[in-house]
Amino acid sequence: MQWIIFMLLLFISSMEMLTQNRWKKQASAGLLENCTGCVLCSEDNGCITCHHRLFLLIWRDGIRQYGMCVHTCPPGYFGVRGLEVNRCTKCRSPSCESCFSRDFCMKCKDKFYLYKGQCFRQCPAGTAAQPDTRECQESCEPGPWSEWSACTHESRTCGCKWGVETRVREVPEAAREEGTACPALLETRRCRMKKHCPGEKTEPKNKGKKRQKKPKTERHTGT
Numbered sequence: 001m002q003w004i005i006f007m008l009l010l011f012i013s014s015m016e017m018l019t020q021n022r023w024k025k026q027a028s029a030g031l032l033e034n035c036t037g038c039v040l041c042s043e044d045n046g047c048i049t050c051h052h053r054l055f056l057l058i059w060r061d062g063i064r065q066y067g068m069c070v071h072t073c074p075p076g077y078f079g080v081r082g083l084e085v086n087r088c089t090k091c092r093s094p095s096c097e098s099c100f101s102r103d104f105c106m107k108c109k110d111k112f113y114l115y116k117g118q119c120f121r122q123c124p125a126g127t128a129a130q131p132d133t134r135e136c137q138e139s140c141e142p143g144p145w146s147e148w149s150a151c152t153h154e155s156r157t158c159g160c161k162w163g164v165e166t167r168v169r170e171v172p173e174a175a176r177e178e179g180t181a182c183p184a185l186l187e188t189r190r191c192r193m194k195k196h197c198p199g200e201k202t203e204p205k206n207k208g209k210k211r212q213k214k215p216k217t218e219r220h221t222g223t
Contacts, residue, residue, distance in 0.1 A: 037069030050086065055079050057088040075109075078102075095119040108134055140182030142169040151191035158197035165191045 035041035040048040050056045050069035057068045057077065073079045073088035075097045080089050089102060095112045096105035096119055108119035113129050115136035123129045123136035130137050146167050153163035166188045 038067075042067075049084070052086070055086045055088045093119055140171060142171050142182060142185060145169045145187070148189075151193050153193060156193075158194040160193050161195055163191050163193040164188050 038047035047067035054069040091099035098107040104117035112119040127136040151163040
């Protein structure tokens with residue numbers, strides 16, 4: 001009696017496995033509509049699970065939803081790999097074309113600019129729109145100019161007629177870290193130097209010149 005029951009249970013289990021394998025084979029072979037790449041598929045709702053390398057994309061049409069297995073997620077979605085199913089998740093912002101997570105955009109749609117993971121029609125204050133990259137770049141506002149340096153020429157502060165003096169201004173730390181393009185941070189200008197250094201002996205202008213004797217004039221008296 002126990003032997004008969006065991007054989008009956010084995011037969012039922014074999015039939016269930018055969019039915020499931022046949023379903024998977026039909027789904028993966030695309031015998032059902034919109035089931036390409038599916039492991040399990042519904043005739044009404046498309047793919048339910050996909051092969052482990054594919055992503056399950058679900059879109060809605062009214063109250064109905066359909067599933068499709070894709071190699072890469074379409075614009076406006078990002079891929080999330082899971083233990084059982086890899087899914088295409090929709091970006092939260094409708095102006096985002098590609099995102100890293102639901103709330104962090106990596107590329108915006110046309111007519112929008114990217115700034116810190118968000119999309120804007122107009123760049124926020126303190127930033128400038130970059131048409132080539134479709135991004136908002138922070139403006140660089142350097143600090144005040146320093147005082148002019150000493151007038152020097154080849155590291156000397158005297159002994160020459162002309163030299164150069166410089167002044168600088170600092171850049172905010174945030175702009176330096178992000179590599180923001182900044183205006184000039186250093187200026188130079190020509191300046192007059194002290195021709196003679198302190199303590200230096202100066203040669204007299206007449207040194208080396210012989211003193212010329214005045215010619216004697218003879219006076220002649222008439223007779």
